[in-house]
Amino acid sequence: MKGAFNVLYCGVGGQGVVLMANIIGRACASEGIKVISGELHGLSQRSGSVHVHQRMGDDVRSPLIPYGECDVVLALEPIEALRYAYFLKRGGTVVTSTVVIHPPAETSMIVRGEKERYMEYEDVSSALVSSGMIVYGIDPLSIAMEAGEPQAENVVMVGALCALEGSPVSKKAVFSAVADSVPAKTKEVNLRAFDMGYLELSKRLRKL
Amino acid sequence: MSPYDIRDPSAQRAYMMANEAIVRACLESDVKVFASYPGSPTTEILDTFERICNDMDVRMDISANEKVALETAVGAAMVGCRSFCSMKSVGMNVASDALYVMAYTGVRSGCVVLLADDPHAHSSQSEQDGRWYGYNSYLPMLDPSDPQEAYEMVKFAYALSERYGTIVLLRTTTRINHQSAVVGTSEMRWTSFSKVNWKDNRRNYSAVGELARKGKMRLLETIGRIADDTRMTSFNRIEHFDGYALKKGGPGRSDGYTFGIATSGISYQYVLEALMRLKIKARILKIGMINPMPVALISGFLEGIDDLIVVEELSPYLETFIASAAQGSFSGLRIYGKRTGHLSEFSELDVPLVQRAIANVTGAEIPFDHLEHLKSMGSIADGIPMRPPVFCAGCPHRGTFTALRMALGDKGKVYLSNDIGCYTMLVLPPFSWSDSQLCMGSSLGIAAGVDLAAEEDVVSVIGDSTFFHAGLPGLVNAVHNGHDLTLLILDNSVTAMTGQQSHPGTEDAAGGRKGIKIDIEGALRGVGVSDITVIDPFQIRKSIGPMKEALKRSGVRAIISRGECALYHFRRYRRSGARTVPFFIDQEKCRKPYNCIKDFMCPAISLGPDRIPVISPHICVGCGECAQLCGFGSIRSTAVLKGGEDRVYYTPEDYGKLKEATTKSEEVER
Ligand SMILES: Cc1ncc(C[n+]2csc(CCOP(=O)(O)OP(=O)(O)O)c2C)c(N)n1
Numbered sequence: 001m002k003g004a005f006n007v008l009y010c011g012v013g014g015q016g017v018v019l020m021a022n023i024i025g026r027a028c029a030s031e032g033i034k035v036i037s038g039e040l041h042g043l044s045q046r047s048g049s050v051h052v053h054q055r056m057g058d059d060v061r062s063p064l065i066p067y068g069e070c071d072v073v074l075a076l077e078p079i080e081a082l083r084y085a086y087f088l089k090r091g092g093t094v095v096t097s098t099v100v101i102h103p104p105a106e107t108s109m110i111v112r113g114e115k116e117r118y119m120e121y122e123d124v125s126s127a128l129v130s131s132g133m134i135v136y137g138i139d140p141l142s143i144a145m146e147a148g149e150p151q152a153e154n155v156v157m158v159g160a161l162c163a164l165e166g167s168p169v170s171k172k173a174v175f176s177a178v179a180d181s182v183p184a185k186t187k188e189v190n191l192r193a194f195d196m197g198y199l200e201l202s203k204r205l206r207k208l
Numbered sequence: 209m210s211p212y213d214i215r216d217p218s219a220q221r222a223y224m225m226a227n228e229a230i231v232r233a234c235l236e237s238d239v240k241v242f243a244s245y246p247g248s249p250t251t252e253i254l255d256t257f258e259r260i261c262n263d264m265d266v267r268m269d270i271s272a273n274e275k276v277a278l279e280t281a282v283g284a285a286m287v288g289c290r291s292f293c294s295m296k297s298v299g300m301n302v303a304s305d306a307l308y309v310m311a312y313t314g315v316r317s318g319c320v321v322l323l324a325d326d327p328h329a330h331s332s333q334s335e336q337d338g339r340w341y342g343y344n345s346y347l348p349m350l351d352p353s354d355p356q357e358a359y360e361m362v363k364f365a366y367a368l369s370e371r372y373g374t375i376v377l378l379r380t381t382t383r384i385n386h387q388s389a390v391v392g393t394s395e396m397r398w399t400s401f402s403k404v405n406w407k408d409n410r411r412n413y414s415a416v417g418e419l420a421r422k423g424k425m426r427l428l429e430t431i432g433r434i435a436d437d438t439r440m441t442s443f444n445r446i447e448h449f450d451g452y453a454l455k456k457g458g459p460g461r462s463d464g465y466t467f468g469i470a471t472s473g474i475s476y477q478y479v480l481e482a483l484m485r486l487k488i489k490a491r492i493l494k495i496g497m498i499n500p501m502p503v504a505l506i507s508g509f510l511e512g513i514d515d516l517i518v519v520e521e522l523s524p525y526l527e528t529f530i531a532s533a534a535q536g537s538f539s540g541l542r543i544y545g546k547r548t549g550h551l552s553e554f555s556e557l558d559v560p561l562v563q564r565a566i567a568n569v570t571g572a573e574i575p576f577d578h579l580e581h582l583k584s585m586g587s588i589a590d591g592i593p594m595r596p597p598v599f600c601a602g603c604p605h606r607g608t609f610t611a612l613r614m615a616l617g618d619k620g621k622v623y624l625s626n627d628i629g630c631y632t633m634l635v636l637p638p639f640s641w642s643d644s645q646l647c648m649g650s651s652l653g654i655a656a657g658v659d660l661a662a663e664e665d666v667v668s669v670i671g672d673s674t675f676f677h678a679g680l681p682g683l684v685n686a687v688h689n690g691h692d693l694t695l696l697i698l699d700n701s702v703t704a705m706t707g708q709q710s711h712p713g714t715e716d717a718a719g720g721r722k723g724i725k726i727d728i729e730g731a732l733r734g735v736g737v738s739d740i741t742v743i744d745p746f747q748i749r750k751s752i753g754p755m756k757e758a759l760k761r762s763g764v765r766a767i768i769s770r771g772e773c774a775l776y777h778f779r780r781y782r783r784s785g786a787r788t789v790p791f792f793i794d795q796e797k798c799r800k801p802y803n804c805i806k807d808f809m810c811p812a813i814s815l816g817p818d819r820i821p822v823i824s825p826h827i828c829v830g831c832g833e834c835a836q837l838c839g840f841g842s843i844r845s846t847a848v849l850k851g852g853e854d855r856v857y858y859t860p861e862d863y864g865k866l867k868e869a870t871t872k873s874e875e876v877e878r
């Protein structure tokens with residue numbers, strides 16, 4: 001694949017951000033697409049902000065996406081989408097969960113009178129839209145619950161990513177990578193979650 | 209496609225993290241002994257070995273600390289068994305006392321030691337530059353640029369180690385260890401473990417006085433021979449970037465290149481991407497073996513170069529050697545890098561920084577300025593709430609520190625000497641507490657000094673893993689010298705911060721092997737601490753009194769706060785079939801004093817309608833700590849809604865009893 005396709009995955013520690021990148025990485029490997037990812041482990045897993053850089057294409061070498069070259073931010077939590085939006089190119093795409101997880105630090109500021117109110121999804125989406133980003137908000141948690149397991153929300157988001165124009169990896173390859181990446185007993189639920197996420201975003205893109 | 213299994217002898221290629229590729233390379237190199245102490249960014253090496261050691265017959269220790277780990281690996285290599293040892297940058301500070309001598313004595317079988325630096329101190333207490341350890345110990349050191357090269361260097365390192373009878377150091381950085389990519393691997397000829405015979409192969413590995421001087425002579429000769437060995441230079445190469453693509457290059461003035469870049473490690477990748485964007489010509493020296501430095505190659509590389517930039521992270525390591533190699537012969541050469549301020553010794557590099565530095569040297573036009581983009585986008589996230597890491601829901605540390613604060617009344621009246629572990633987060637909100645917190649075990653040494661010099665009482669805080677790692681000498685010292693201090697030991701059963709590994713105080717050893725649990729009370733008594741108080745961190749109110757009493761007494765008083773790490777505890781709890789029973793806030797009863805939020809900051813608690821706190825049932829594990837802070841009794845266990853008691857359910861047995869008390873249809877969900 002010529003050029004580069006850069007995705008930044010983000011969310012809150014414990015949501016399964018790293019697995020999202022691993023699924024796409026494995027799918028790329030199965031299709032011979034060059035892929036590299038940069039992640040951080042350690043302290044940031046304790047309910048903190050987590051992000052993984054992933055880059056696909058023949059020319060990529062740095063595990064970090066240079067600022068302004070990110071094609072897609074795939075966020076399991078909207079505040080985190082906004083936090084890392086500076087990586088996006090102008091007119092880049094954000095696919096984000098609409099379900100806000102309020103940081104404990106923010107809650108504490110509010111009860112101390114240091115802050116007026118919570119940041120909500122609408123604040124995030126309007127900030128992104130006004131900077132020229134294309135934003136798709138979906139509720140992966142409800143979809144995952146419908147699929148049968150709330151923890152599958154990360155796989156819902158992976159499904160949504162596959163519906164986007166420009167993603168170099170085929171839906172079929174990602175589907176098998178999901179099957180290979182989740183515990184055997186949750187495979188069925190996860191594959192369902194994947195399909196549902198794909199469908200959800202496809203509908204938005206008016207493909208269906 | 210079936211998933212890649214690192215144990216499969218014929219597995220060919222897969223997307224994997226460099227840390228896994230490194231383990232695969234060890235297995236292909238027939239490594240039989242592995243010893244390590246966890247530390248980011250190397251922990252996945254330990255975790256991967258732990259996952260496969262039983263199947264692959266690798267003998268593995270999770271050692272008490274890095275020095276012991278290094279000695280264990282080297283001990284095995286001395287008698288004739290290939291071994292591997294990995295540690296984070298600061299781990300080498302602990303281990304280096306042994307390292308310098310081992311460099312003198314050498315080893316019989318291959319021994320490779322990985323040390324991983326952490327520029328930007330993502331998860332470390334300093335961003336030290338471990339490359340100087342190679343230079344300082346006269347040991348060969350390799351510096352990979354990607355996961356594939358890390359894999360290849362490990363295999364090469366074993367050949368090198370055995371050819372010269374020396375330890376080989378592999379130096380990585382966070383961006384290598386935690387990088388995933390497609391790595392091609394080779395056939396693995398696996399052999400089962402068998403003990404080696406020492407008696408018939410005996411040799412002497414002692415170093416002192418005359419023996420040390422002999423060892424040093426031998427070492428100088430060895431490192432000299434490695435420097436001259438052309439087989440060793442396969443990881444050092446000259447390349448040409450012709451403005452569009454990378455080509456193989458060679459030394460010499462005749463290629464017409466006048467701009468040069470010398471680099472190694474992850475910086476090499478940033479250089480290439482920067483050049484692709486700037487579309488300028490450059491002769492590149494990529495150094496894979498950073499000790500001994502390839503002096504002859506450097507000279508050849510510098511031929512005909514007018515301007516050279518050295519691109520590396522942290523200190524001017526390459527730059528120093530290149531500048532000295534250039535002295536005299538290349539007097540017209542202009543060298544740019546750290547010393548000229550084109551790059552900083554602070555933090556990590558990335559493509560934008562490297563692109564700008566190269567543009568500044570060459571005058572090349574920057575097609576897209578990432579740093580300008582960053583500036584213009586900077587305001588997009590203005591006012592966004594921070595999300596620093598916090599103690600997990602159900603973390604015992606939150607309860608311990610809440611109790612300690614209440615026991616002291618005024619937290620400012622003591623010197624709080626903190627240590628390294630999850631409890632380091634004490635320094636962050638909501639507690640924002642700690643007078644010092646340096647490196648593993650230093651809570652006790654610092655406490656001794658503070659006790660000698662300050663009017664205030666000292667409270668040292670240390671985790672169970674850190675207690676065994678480097679706390680014991682400080683404790684022995686405090687007891688022997690008659691210091692006054694309260695030692696708060698946070699016994700959460702695991703090395704939590706790095707992912708809940710076992711340690712000397714746990715029943716399991718590496719790979720689930722049965723270990724012998726070192727009893728903390730026993731250890732304390734053994735070194736003369738008789739004033740021991742044990743508290744339950746989940747019983748905040750009940751812990752305050754005993755803490756107060758202990759704080760009032762003199763001598764070395766130990767308070768052991770014993771409660772399992774929530775991540776560790778509830779993972780096993782759920783596996784046993786039990787479900788967590790969350791607490792809830794009675795919305796009618798709540799008078800909004802916000803004790804459950806202020807100074808507490810549990811990730812399960814946020815504000816609901818009318819600003820009444822609510823507990824997220826899928827985050828809450830039912831530790832019940834917050835309920836004890838509520839003066840109105842409005843925080844209760846959801847068990848009461850199902851006919852159970854209003855108390856904490858955190859053993860599978862307790863949960864079983866609750867289940868009996870409820871009818872099937874009413875079963876508490878999640
Ligand atoms: C010399 C050194 N080795 C390893 C580390 C990485 N590290 C940081 S905290 C920690 C473990 C702390 O365990 P413990 O004291 O039991 O505290 P817990 O995280 O369980 O609360 C480790 C291994 C380090 N910082 N320094």
